[in-house]
Structure formats: C-alpha cells, structure tokens
Amino acid sequence: MNHLKPDIGRKLDYLFGKATGRQHNLDRSLSMLKALERIGLYETPTSRSYIAEHLEQVFYNQENISSQNGNWVKRDSLLAGPRGFLKVESTWKGNKLITIVLKGGKGG
Amino acid sequence: MYLSYGKHYIEIQSYESKTEMMNVLSKCEGGRLILGESAEQQTFFYLIKIHLGWNGKLLFGIGICSEEYGLKPHLLLKPQDSELLLGFNNEVVAVGVEDRKIHFRILLDSLFHAFLTLEKPKHILVFHEIGLLALDNTGQKLWEYEEDVIEDFDIIEDCLNIKFMDASPISLNLQNLSIHKLHEFFNTPVQKIRAVG
Numbered sequence: 610m611n612h613l614k615p616d617i618g619r620k621l622d623y624l625f626g627k628a629t630g631r632q633h634n635l636d637r638s639l640s641m642l643k644a645l646e647r648i649g650l651y652e653t654p655t656s657r658s659y660i661a662e663h664l665e666q667v668f669y670n671q672e673n674i675s676s677q678n679g680n681w682v683k684r685d686s687l688l689a690g691p692r693g694f695l696k697v698e699s700t701w702k703g704n705k706l707i708t709i710v711l712k713g714g715k716g717g
Numbered sequence: 718m719y720l721s722y723g724k725h726y727i728e729i730q731s732y733e734s735k736t737e738m739m740n741v742l743s744k745c746e747g748g749r750l751i752l753g754e755s756a757e758q759q760t761f762f763y764l765i766k767i768h769l770g771w772n773g774k775l776l777f778g779i780g781i782c783s784e785e786y787g788l789k790p791h792l793l794l795k796p797q798d799s800e801l802l803l804g805f806n807n808e809v810v811a812v813g814v815e816d817r818k819i820h821f822r823i824l825l826d827s828l829f830h831a832f833l834t835l836e837k838p839k840h841i842l843v844f845h846e847i848g849l850l851a852l853d854n855t856g857q858k859l860w861e862y863e864e865d866v867i868e869d870f871d872i873i874e875d876c877l878n879i880k881f882m883d884a885s886p887i888s889l890n891l892q893n894l895s896i897h898k899l900h901e902f903f904n905t906p907v908q909k910i911r912a913v914g
Contacts, residue, residue, distance in 0.1 A: 616883075618865075618882065618883030619882055619883055620866075620882070620883070623866065623882065628866075628868070628882070629868060630867075630868030630869040630880065631830075631867075631868065631869050631870075633787075633788060633830045633831065634866070634867075634868055634869075636787035636788060637786055637787040637788055637828070637846070638787070639787060640785070640786050640787030640788075641786075641787070678826075681826070681863075700826075700827065700847070705865075705883070707847055707865055707866070708827055708846055708847055708865075708866050710786060710828070711786075712757060712758050713758070
C-alpha cells in the first residue's frame with residue numbers, strides 16, 4: 610500500500626488544453642483536450658475532480674504498473690467518459706505525476 | 718516544393734491512411750523503409766521521398782507511422798554525413814541516404830519534441846516531453862536529463878535554460894555540464910545524475 614499522497618501538480622491544466630510555453634506543448638495539450646472531449650469529458654469542475662480522482666486511484670493501485678526504471682514508473686489505466694473510453698498511460702516519479710498520454714481514437 | 722540535399726532533393730508528403738502511404742512507397746524503386754510500425758496508435762502517415770542523384774528519377778522512400786498526440790515528426794538534415802535524423806513518436810532514427818539503411822535508433826522515455834544542433838560542443842540535443850539527451854555525430858548518447866514536462870527552453874551563451882511545468886527551472890552549462898537550480902546551486906556532472914549506456 611502506498612502511503613504517500615499523489616502530487617498531480619498542474620497536470621490537469623495540461624490535460625485540459627491549458628499548457629503554456631512552446632508551441633509543441635500547446636499542441637500536445639490541445640490534443641489531450643480533444644481526446645477528453647471525444648469521450649464526453651469537457652472542462653468542468655466535475656470533470657476535473659473526476660480525473661483527479663481517477664489519477665489518485667491509479668497511483669494507489671499497485672497492479673497497473675506497465676514498466677519501471679528506478680523510481681520512474683509507468684502505469685496503464687482506462688478512463689471512462691459518458692461517450693467512451695481512453696487508455697491512460699501515466700508516468701510517475703515517486704508520488705509525482707510527470708506526464709500522461711491518452712490513447713484511443715484518431716488524433717488522440 | 719523540394720528541399721535540396723547535396724546532389725539529391727527531398728519531398729515530404731502526409732497521408733491520413735497507411736494504405737495511401739504504402740501505395741506511394743511501393744513505387745520507390747531506389748529503396749524503402751517504414752518507421753514507427755510498432756506504434757500502438759498510428760494516426761498520421763508521412764512519406765519522405767528522396768530523389769536520388771542529379772537525375773532525380775530514382776526514389777528512396779521513408780514512411781513514418783506517427784502516433785501524433787498533437788506532435789509532428791521532425792527531420793534534421795545532416796548532409797555532411799549523408800544522413801537524415803528523424804524524430805517521431807518516442808524515438809529518433811538516423812537513416813543513411815547513400816547506403817539507404819538505418820544507422821542508429823534511440824528510444825526515448827517520452828514523446829519526441831525537437832532537435833537542436835550545437836556547434837560548441839558539437840552535439841545534437843534531442844528534446845522529448847520530459848527531458849533531453851545529447852548525442853554525438855555517430856548517435857552515441859553522451860548524457861541525459863529528465864525532470865518534468867518541459868514548458869520552454871532557451872540558450873544564452875553556454876547555458877541551456879529550461880523551464881518545467883512542475884519543477885524548478887534549471888540552467889545547464891553545456892561546456893562543463895554543471896546545473897544551476899532556482900534557489901540552489903550545485904556542480905554535479907549530468908552523467909552522475911543519470912548514467913547512460
């Protein structure tokens with residue numbers, strides 16, 4: 610059982626298309642927003658807390674680790690929305706969420 | 718429009734279907750390579766057609782199956798080595814134009830973002846989503862640094878300044894590999910932070 614609390618930092622903003630900085634970041638962030646919208650998860654306080662809760666559960670689940678390198682861990686999960694599902698590949702360093710890749714559907 | 722490359726010239730096309738790309742690739746009689754075929758989610762397809770020699774009739778084709786995620790593949794021309802460096806998905810592949818073979822392939826820990834060539838030291842920096850690595854001309858990994866999603870970077874004199882999404886910004890001296898973190902300073906060679914093979 611993991612006793613640390615997951616730290617998701619500003620990654621919810623990243624998921625919902627609100628990245629700042631280089632164009633690569635903005636494009637990548639917008640593509641995640643589109644992927645979430647495709648499964649019916651629009652940027653609302655409810656969706657944000659739903660995804661935050663999903664990420665928390667992902668962190669506490671010890672059975673979803675797909676690869677590990679030192680304290681860098683990749684975890685796979687399935688995010689359900691009102692209109693479909695997305696595969697979520699999250700990278701963690703200890704309890705800190707580093708990045709997320711949303712897989713499923715064109716442009717995902 | 719064509720891109721001149723030594724005695725060759727290059728044409729880049731994109732396709733929404735793999736079949737469409739494969740049809741054009743099959744007509745490249747000077748050689749064919751397909752990259753990114755192991756990608757889980759193949760979304761867009763790119764074809765680099767190299768018109769070989771002054772005549773330009775013989776074609777060498779390189780197809781790329783791209784996962785995208787909002788990011789497009791990058792092509793770095795290395796005419797002095799007759800090589801093309803391609804960055805896409807989570808890999809970097811060097812392809813020889815004369816021998817039409819893969820020279821090296823490097824897997825990244827996150828999605829490829831960009832190349833940056835340095836003159837002094839003569840390195841190629843490969844930026845991916847959560848870090849960067851330095852390569853020499855032969856594809857040998859010299860050092861790497863990973864921290865968090867890179868928001869921005871800039872080079873001022875010998876220093877590469879990087880801003881991360883959820884970590885302190887750093888200033889990496891490219892000559893001696895020392896790192897200055899915001900509010901702290903330490904002089905640790907990057908190789909000691911993350912050893913490379």
